[in-house]
Amino acid sequence: MLGLPLALAVAGAIVAAAGSGMLIDRFIYQPLERRGALRTTLFIASLGLLILIENLLAIVFKPDPLRLDVGRLADAVQIGPVFLTWLHLVSVATAAFAYLGLMAFLKYSRWGQAMRAVSSSPEMARTVGIDLRRVHLLTYAVGSAISAPAGILVAMDVGADPYRGTTYVLLASVAVIMGGIGSIPGALLGALFLALLENLGVWKIASEWQSTISFGAFLIFIVLRPRGIFGRKIQSAEI
């Protein structure tokens, strides 16, 4: 729409995503947390936000998909017997970069270590002087920022439309649970597994049934291994 170069657009998208994540945390989740709201209350607020934002986007941008013109990225490449587009390779590279970057951030940076400390024991983290509210804010910023490249890739591949997000929320939650909540390698494996399953499934079954395949696998999975591939055992009392 504005005709800005792609690099600027990507940076803008990441900043916008991180910013909105922080705003939501600062003005909605943190006030709720401070009041000691029940977990369900937080969940309902997030559900409200989901439909609020989705439909605001629909009003502003109209419901038809917006597609990013990718130019030469749509050209095909052949690697051995496999045909891919450059965009596919860029997607894989982006995912690898985001994954390694996040792992390094969590492992080596001060703030990443603080996040892990809060995740494993909020009380202990507070005792050693970690500011829980700032860690929360940062977590939302990082989590939201990482979702921006995924959004851009979707816009390049199939186009962005306001209601697409919900499907991805479902698939991402399924991947996280399959991998084991709290495990980033698990989430990656979960996502890989789902993607493989859906695409192998399409080989034999019509593509409309993709979501059905993932969900069926999910139900079987939680019966066999409710804690996920790498997760700790989770009890409702902990949650």
Add this chain to the structure above:
Amino acid sequence: MTAYLAHYLVMVGIYAILAVSLNLLIGYSGIFSLAHAAIYGIGAYASALVALKLGLGFWGGLVVAAGVGAFASALVAIPSLRVAGDYYVVASFGLQVVVLAVFMNWTDLTNGHAGLPGIPRPNVFGWVIDEPFEYVFLSVAFAALTYAVCWRLTNSAFGRVLQAIRDDEIAAQAMGKNVVQVKIVVASISSALGAMAGSLYAHYITYINPSSFALHESIFIASLVILGGSERLAGPIVGAFVLLAIPEALKFLAIPDTVAAPLRQVIYGALLVAFMLLRPEGLLGRARTQARDGR
């Protein structure tokens, strides 16, 4: 004008059934389901198909709908309620997506996007109900029946076990209650009632298609419960009266259809967020003890 008011009251009755039955899960058992619209749709499709293909009447359709609804819900509840509650949210979200995919893609049975037209009006002991004001009686009668069933259930020993599970699952388990079994039973009852609402809807509108049973509908039904107040049985009914009046009010403003539909959703979303911040117990609720240590 009377026809208009009658239509509003019929829909309030149908949504009251949906919301009161969903509240058995949300308010009384602490299980959050995002699949109630799918269950509602299963009820509508089951009774429409039974009427169109097998020629069974209204009552037959109602019984089949309740049975299929309870079965579908148990199918998801049995694996997912064995583990923590958060899984059920995702599992029910998934059920919603899959059921909608079935409505849209199993075209031999459901006729896909085009939907099923020509569903007959109910014949209640020889009385064919085809006027909207007559349908008000039917809809309100079923809403009252649902309310009575839920009242009886929540005020019984079973209801007290439910609330014990909601408040402290581990303690309930320690008291020797079969937590998983109780949850699966309540999910099935809630779904049987919700599917009945679908049956009423199908015979009232006489035409159904998948778009009436999508995810936003599930969120809408949950909003009725939350905004009305999930701590009381009557809360969701108040929610149905209030929230169903919003689109009617919007009709008086000259807004094009393409904006009105998302605008309605924006209003519901904003209401959900605002209520969580300002009045999480809902319009008719009493505040549950909020302070819990370690949060």
